Amino acid sequence: FPWSGIVDENFQLSDTFRVPSLKEGRMVRLISQLSNREEEMFRNMIRRLNTLVKTAQELDVRIMIDAEQTYFQPAISRITLEMMGKYNKDKAIVFNTYQCYLKDALNEVSTDLEQAKRQNFYFGCKLVRGAYMEQERARAAALGYPDPINPTYEATSDMYHRTLTECL
CATH class of the missing domain: 3.30.160 (Double Stranded RNA Binding Domain)
Structure with a gap:
């Protein structure tokens, strides 16, 4: 799994929770689907964190x-x-x-x-x-x-x- 994508503001968190199934021969969900609201909350958190870090970088702190x-x-x-x-x-x-x-x-x-x-x-x-x-x-x-x-x-x-x- 490419973890670097997790800080992308468009990342779908539910994509993280997939594992290979030997029985089915494909990737399957580890947990049930996250709701659209939960996905939105995650993206908002990442967006806010990126804003904070970019501002810290600009202010050299x-x-x-x-x-x-x-x-x-x-x-x-x-x-x-x-x-x-x-x-x-x-x-x-x-x-x-x-x-x-x-x-x-x-x-x-x-x-x-x-x-x-x-x-x-x-x-x-x-x-x-x-x-x-x-x-x-x-x-x-x-x-x-x-x-x-x-x-x-x-x-x-x-x-x-x-x-x-x-x-x-």
Whole structure:
């Protein structure tokens, strides 16, 4: 799937949710069709984000996209990384936020750094310790999946420093 299309204001989000079906020998919808209203809301969000980033670029300022809970973050990070690819050609304008209280923070940064190198754009990174510890732990326990949070403050600090070193 060509993810770079996701920052195109005419992109159809429902095109993203298709997977190959070996049984049918073709691409099939992973989820039911998104409504026209949902597609419009997505395009409006992308249009607004492009407007914000273009304005930041014109004013020679940075734009930092904040991090949210782990169940929202993959979509936010994907869009932010594609915005980096589109706008960070000459210098870093768009920055993604990486929460170092998460066990996979270093892996996320390393993966995104590699993509920036491969696609030849400047990587914009804001490191934070994190803000949703209690919510994330409670959700993991309630839904029965592994706790995504580092077990101690010291482990979070270690992750922060290792991730910072990777960025440098």
